[in-house]
Amino acid sequence: MSRPDAAEPEPSPSVRLPAPLVAIRGLSKSFGPVRANQDIDLDVRAGENHALLGENGAGKSTLVKMLYGLLQPSAGEILWQGRPVVLDTPETARSLGIGMVFQHFSLFENLTVSENIALVLPPERQSRLDARIGGLSERYGLKLAPARPVWSLSAGERQRIEIARCLLQDPKLMILDEPTSVLTPQESESLFRILDQLKAEGRALLYISHRLDDVRRLCERATILRGGKVVGTCDPRAETARSMAAQMVGAQIAEVSARHATPGAERFAAVGLSLPAPGLHATALKGVDLAVRGGEVLGIAGVAGNGQDELFAALSGERLAAAPGQIRIDGAPAGRDGVTARRRRGAAFVPEERNGHAAVPGFALSDNLVLSRHATGEVSRGGFLLGRAARAIARKVVESFDVRVGAPDPAARTLSGGNLQKFVVGREILREPGVLVVNQPTWGVDALAGAAIHQAILDLAGRGSAVVIISQDLDELFRLCDRLCVIHAGSLSPATPTAATSRDDVGLRMAGTEVASATAHAH
Amino acid sequence: MHIELQPRLDPPRWLGVAAPVAAFAVALLIGGLIVALLGKSPLDAFRVYFVDPLTQDWSLEALAVKASPLVLIAVGLCFCFRANLWNIGAEGQFIAGGALGGALALATHGVPHDGPLGGSWILPAMLALGVVGGALYALIPAVLLVTLGVSEILTSLMLVYVARLALDYLVRGPWRDPQGFNFPVSVNFDPDATLPSLVEGASLHAGVLVTLAVVVLAAVVFGRTMLGYEIRIVGAAPRAARFAGFSERKLALAAFALSGGLAGLAGIMEVSGQIGQLQPSISPGYGFTAIIVAFLGRLQPVGILVAGLVLALTYVGGEGAQIALKLPLDVTTAFQGILLICVLGADVVTRYRVRLVGRVLA
Numbered sequence: 001m002s003r004p005d006a007a008e009p010e011p012s013p014s015v016r017l018p019a020p021l022v023a024i025r026g027l028s029k030s031f032g033p034v035r036a037n038q039d040i041d042l043d044v045r046a047g048e049n050h051a052l053l054g055e056n057g058a059g060k061s062t063l064v065k066m067l068y069g070l071l072q073p074s075a076g077e078i079l080w081q082g083r084p085v086v087l088d089t090p091e092t093a094r095s096l097g098i099g100m101v102f103q104h105f106s107l108f109e110n111l112t113v114s115e116n117i118a119l120v121l122p123p124e125r126q127s128r129l130d131a132r133i134g135g136l137s138e139r140y141g142l143k144l145a146p147a148r149p150v151w152s153l154s155a156g157e158r159q160r161i162e163i164a165r166c167l168l169q170d171p172k173l174m175i176l177d178e179p180t181s182v183l184t185p186q187e188s189e190s191l192f193r194i195l196d197q198l199k200a201e202g203r204a205l206l207y208i209s210h211r212l213d214d215v216r217r218l219c220e221r222a223t224i225l226r227g228g229k230v231v232g233t234c235d236p237r238a239e240t241a242r243s244m245a246a247q248m249v250g251a252q253i254a255e256v257s258a259r260h261a262t263p264g265a266e267r268f269a270a271v272g273l274s275l276p277a278p279g280l281h282a283t284a285l286k287g288v289d290l291a292v293r294g295g296e297v298l299g300i301a302g303v304a305g306n307g308q309d310e311l312f313a314a315l316s317g318e319r320l321a322a323a324p325g326q327i328r329i330d331g332a333p334a335g336r337d338g339v340t341a342r343r344r345r346g347a348a349f350v351p352e353e354r355n356g357h358a359a360v361p362g363f364a365l366s367d368n369l370v371l372s373r374h375a376t377g378e379v380s381r382g383g384f385l386l387g388r389a390a391r392a393i394a395r396k397v398v399e400s401f402d403v404r405v406g407a408p409d410p411a412a413r414t415l416s417g418g419n420l421q422k423f424v425v426g427r428e429i430l431r432e433p434g435v436l437v438v439n440q441p442t443w444g445v446d447a448l449a450g451a452a453i454h455q456a457i458l459d460l461a462g463r464g465s466a467v468v469i470i471s472q473d474l475d476e477l478f479r480l481c482d483r484l485c486v487i488h489a490g491s492l493s494p495a496t497p498t499a500a501t502s503r504d505d506v507g508l509r510m511a512g513t514e515v516a517s518a519t520a521h522a523h
Numbered sequence: 524m525h526i527e528l529q530p531r532l533d534p535p536r537w538l539g540v541a542a543p544v545a546a547f548a549v550a551l552l553i554g555g556l557i558v559a560l561l562g563k564s565p566l567d568a569f570r571v572y573f574v575d576p577l578t579q580d581w582s583l584e585a586l587a588v589k590a591s592p593l594v595l596i597a598v599g600l601c602f603c604f605r606a607n608l609w610n611i612g613a614e615g616q617f618i619a620g621g622a623l624g625g626a627l628a629l630a631t632h633g634v635p636h637d638g639p640l641g642g643s644w645i646l647p648a649m650l651a652l653g654v655v656g657g658a659l660y661a662l663i664p665a666v667l668l669v670t671l672g673v674s675e676i677l678t679s680l681m682l683v684y685v686a687r688l689a690l691d692y693l694v695r696g697p698w699r700d701p702q703g704f705n706f707p708v709s710v711n712f713d714p715d716a717t718l719p720s721l722v723e724g725a726s727l728h729a730g731v732l733v734t735l736a737v738v739v740l741a742a743v744v745f746g747r748t749m750l751g752y753e754i755r756i757v758g759a760a761p762r763a764a765r766f767a768g769f770s771e772r773k774l775a776l777a778a779f780a781l782s783g784g785l786a787g788l789a790g791i792m793e794v795s796g797q798i799g800q801l802q803p804s805i806s807p808g809y810g811f812t813a814i815i816v817a818f819l820g821r822l823q824p825v826g827i828l829v830a831g832l833v834l835a836l837t838y839v840g841g842e843g844a845q846i847a848l849k850l851p852l853d854v855t856t857a858f859q860g861i862l863l864i865c866v867l868g869a870d871v872v873t874r875y876r877v878r879l880v881g882r883v884l885a
Contacts, residue, residue: 031529032876316766317768339765339766339768341768349766351766356763357763357766358763358766360759360760361760362759363759370752371763371767372767374749374752380749383749383750384748385748385749385751385752387747
């Protein structure tokens with residue numbers, strides 16, 4: 001790690017580099033006993049695309065929130081064009097020329113594009129603003145129609161509103177937090193073209209992403225955080241995604257090893273599964289067909305909000321299907337079975353959200369074990385809980401899946417995200433289910449835990465179980481799945497073998513394009 | 524400068540006990556201030572409220588008799604509150620249980636003990652009817668909640684007033700004692716319809732033992748059974764309960780039925796053990812005070828037993844204070860309210876670290 005300015009003797013004016021646009025010196029931030037950032041040094045120069053890398057919990061979000069005035073540092077200083085500044089509010093940061101595009105959009109669904117933009121700007125006439133948005137849209141290829149209501153827009157379009165909001169304030173430094181996590185590959189590429197243009201205008205970019213291939217495409221410098229500290233800097237173009245991941249994790253990540261199982265009989269199927277939308281902004285399922293055989297892993301790709309949660313609820317039995325035959329488990333009709341009855345038929349489920357859905361944060365692990373295992377007999381009898389049995393099985397999950405715990409039977413909320421995820425996946429896999437349906441198996445999980453979960457899923461399939469993975473992470477799906485399909489607006493595309501599928505193809509289907517063209521062919 | 528609440532990941536166990544004790548101490552200080560503002564000595568008031576009742580046999584008995592309904596109702600409320608259902612109509616369920624059970628006592632009034640209809644079946648049947656009456660009355664808000672989504676807070680509370688006025692009508696009308704000089708009271712219950720005393724000639728009735736048994740039973744249900752587990756999980760994380768395969772509707776109905784049943788049992792035991800007849804008012808607000816008992820006892824049956832005794836102390840002491848210090852009964856009610864606020868505040872301190880945060884400059 002280098003500290004370019006700190007210790008060097010004063011260079012002569014002729015060779016002095018321009019002061020970095022923003023320089024962070026010894027910045028620290030503590031939340032109670034947790035030290036989220038410790039003694040961080042970081043420079044971003046004008047016209048530079050700088051990546052900030054690190055695992056979940058490495059301290060990236062804390063750092064950029066301090067840069068954007070949302071958090072106050074506990075120690076250290078921020079220099080803006082060489083002068084120390086106190087960024088006490090986002091307004092102060094914006095007035096200096098720091099803009100930020102958040103991972104989660106903060107848009108009002110029922111307002112139009114220009115109304116959403118007007119909300120964050122000083123008051124001005126709507127017609128003038130529309131003209132400015134039009135000009136900006138043309139200049140950067142944002143393709144924004146000011147009068148469109150936000151609810152009618154795709155994730156990529158919504159993100160371009162956020163970018164437009166940021167650009168209208170003419171920032172010198174733009175911070176982007178995981179901008180591609182909800183985009184299709186094609187949408188990501190059009191984002192990168194916009195970012196290239198911003199860089200050419202001399203704007204600096206601080207880019208947070210866990211997609212290392214994106215970072216290699218965009219950035220010429222990267223700072224790597226681990227455990228709240230800077231552990232290195234590198235030139236992403238000279239690294240591989242694998243070598244950068246190893247620096248982020250601090251260890252080599254084992255390559256998941258494929259299994260060799262010949263697919264057996266069909267174990268799990270949905271047949272013409274349709275359900276109305278459960279709420280106003282929810283998605284209806286439209287005639288979903290899928291079939292998975294023993295030993296097979298089926299992947300379901302899709303942009304967030306296209307019916308993944310609704311599909312998981314319907315597959316798990318949290319919502320019942322209209323007819324028994326719409327779900328089959330090992331050949332038996334199970335569409336009218338609730339989640340407990342489906343578990344008794346040998347199916348197991350892992351929802352996306354760990355806290356409050358897959359597990360209760362305030363409950364001990366043994367109580368959380370009972371959550372999904374009470375139906376299958378080992379932990380309750382005659383209406384009574386068998387506490388000792390539950391603790392023993394919970395301990396077995398902890399040991400078999402290397403869950404790091406600080407106490408014998410701790411509350412779930414004391415575990416890190418990765419460890420809790422290993423527990424909720426392990427809780428199901430240790431039962432040796434014939435069918436496993438898992439939604440976002442490694443969402444927000446550190447890379448080592450993610451690799452362990454991937455391996456456990458593949459091993460389960462290798463032992464003859466049928467697995468369905470719903471995920472927004474294409475890398476994950478391409479690595480694990482035998483066949484892939486795509487969910488878009490509640491419809492599921494037919495599955496194609498992974499080996500015969502390209503990312504571009506999946507990306508187009510995620511955006512709903514291919515479905516449209518397929519319909520066109522049918523005519 | 525602002526106040527920041529940071530959730531405690533693993534609150535230490537001693538805080539769970541210390542918080543309600545501290546809340547009680549703070550409530551005492553505030554209560555003392557009020558007494559002082561009324562021109563009385565806070566120390567005298569403390570002695571009359573919290574020390575004197577513990578020094579005499581009759582007042583200790585009164586303590587147990589007053590704690591019994593509070594504990595019984597509060598244990599029942601636990602089933603609802605733990606499941607995040609806000610049954611605040613226990614007062615009405617108490618009255619419904621007392622009225623339905625009492626109706627049997629009135630119907631069998633004057634039947635000879637060794638006659639064809641008389642006998643020892645009457646008292647158990649009254650207790651059973653008390654449970655049924657309370658449970659059915661509690662199921663009204665529960666059914667409205669699960670079928671139409673009506674807020675159980677409003678319906679359960681409003682049904683309290685319905686129950687009060689209905690009982691008032693009954694004892695002034697059809698149930699009035701014809702030889703009662705036009706007083707709005709029923710006849711006195713027969714011995715067969717009266718809970719026996721535990722001590723000869725004293726107010727301590729057998730209902731106290733029933734209450735103790737219910738506390739033990741409820742502790743087992745919460746800690747060791749699937750029903751207790753389901754109720755805990757529905758309250759802590761409804762989505763996880765759905766994922767576990769539990770039906771929220773069934774649980775809501777079960778929790779309200781249990782809660783109302785226990786309140787009804789408390790009602791009929793109060794009527795047949797303590798009052799001995801039906802009259803326009805059969806409760807000094809036990810159903811509401813029990814809400815405080817439930818929270819002060821941290822929604823744990825054993826904690827509730829302790830909390831019930833503490834609150835009963837304010838009732839017994841409050842009567843003493845009216846006589847000895849001429850303090851109005853409202854002081855007692857006000858103190859109970861202050862205590863609830865302090866307990867809820869202490870809960871926040873248990874779950875969160877409260878910090879004053881100023882801007883830190885580099």
